[in-house]
Amino acid sequence: MSEHHTTAIFSLKGISFGYGQNDSMRPVLHDVDFSLHPGQRIGLYGPNGSGKTTLFRCITGLARPQSGQVLFHGLPLNSENDFYALRCKVGFVLQHAEDQLFFPTVLEDVAFGPLNLGLAADEARERAVATLRDLGLAGFEDRLTHRLSGGEKKLVSLAAVMAMQPEALLLDEPTNGLDNDARQRIIDILSSLDTARITISHDWDFLAQTSTQYLTIAHNHLHSCAPSFAHAHMHAHPLGNEPHEH
Ligand SMILES: Nc1ncnc2c1ncn2[C@@H]1O[C@H](COP(=O)(O)OP(=O)(O)O)[C@@H](O)[C@H]1O
Ligand SMILES: [Mg+2]
Numbered sequence: 001m002s003e004h005h006t007t008a009i010f011s012l013k014g015i016s017f018g019y020g021q022n023d024s025m026r027p028v029l030h031d032v033d034f035s036l037h038p039g040q041r042i043g044l045y046g047p048n049g050s051g052k053t054t055l056f057r058c059i060t061g062l063a064r065p066q067s068g069q070v071l072f073h074g075l076p077l078n079s080e081n082d083f084y085a086l087r088c089k090v091g092f093v094l095q096h097a098e099d100q101l102f103f104p105t106v107l108e109d110v111a112f113g114p115l116n117l118g119l120a121a122d123e124a125r126e127r128a129v130a131t132l133r134d135l136g137l138a139g140f141e142d143r144l145t146h147r148l149s150g151g152e153k154k155l156v157s158l159a160a161v162m163a164m165q166p167e168a169l170l171l172d173e174p175t176n177g178l179d180n181d182a183r184q185r186i187i188d189i190l191s192s193l194d195t196a197r198i199t200i201s202h203d204w205d206f207l208a209q210t211s212t213q214y215l216t217i218a219h220n221h222l223h224s225c226a227p228s229f230a231h232a233h234m235h236a237h238p239l240g241n242e243p244h245e246h
Pocket of ligand 2: 052172
């Protein structure tokens with residue numbers, strides 16, 4: 001994207017990916033070019049099965065494209081170690097919090113990332129406590145993860161990623177299955193967060209409140225899409241069904 005003068009955090013160049021092998025290959029993404037720059041807040045909308053999660057898996061090296069390249073700060077990634085370096089800085093908040101949280105307590109889950117980055121135990125603990133506080137979860141440290149509500153689990157999985165102080169976030173349907181209060185908390189947090197990100201959602205109202213640019217995947221291609229949508233509406237007129245103009 002030529003309007004950007006900074007180096008992209010990450011880029012995809014000519015990425016094509018399908019599941020399966022050879023003759024039984026089912027293409028999902030075809031020739032996808034994309035860059036995420038600091039400060040960008042992208043909403044990714046698209047029907048089920050269109051390849052949104054697969055796009056995140058390609059960015060993070062969990063799926064390896066048949067062609068094309070992923071770049072991190074302008075450098076092409078090849079080995080698992082290269083992708084590991086990206087995953088330390090590009091936080092992937094999975095659709096199901098249960099897939100992100102492994103430990104008995106909240107503190108252990110949130111301190112795990114910082115520990116993995118090499119912080120000493122007490123520093124990792126401090127980082128986790130501060131991150132929980134920032135997300136409105138002060139006092140959750142000793143709570144049992146499996147006893148949390150769906151909304152609380154989602155916030156803890158966001159905390160687990162934020163504790164790594166990522167440069168970018170990949171959020172996969174962060175409000176799916178949440179009640180209104182939990183959804184609103186996610187909106188408030190994301191609205192105040194200037195971390196570059198791509199947010200996948202079917203919830204247009206949520207995307208519009210938390211994103212400034214919009215993409216969709218259709219027929220294996222990534223397209224930009226307009227934030228305004230034609231919609232049918234009904235209203236009453238004194239003339240009833242008489243033909244009329246607006
Ligand atoms: N691990 C997998 N193995 C085979 N096919 C998969 C796998 N994951 C997803 N798919 C298929 O790839 C397509 C895109 O899936 P996905 O990226 O999960 O879509 P979305 O996140 O947009 O709902 C779908 O047809 C899905 O069934
Ligand atoms: Mg998905």
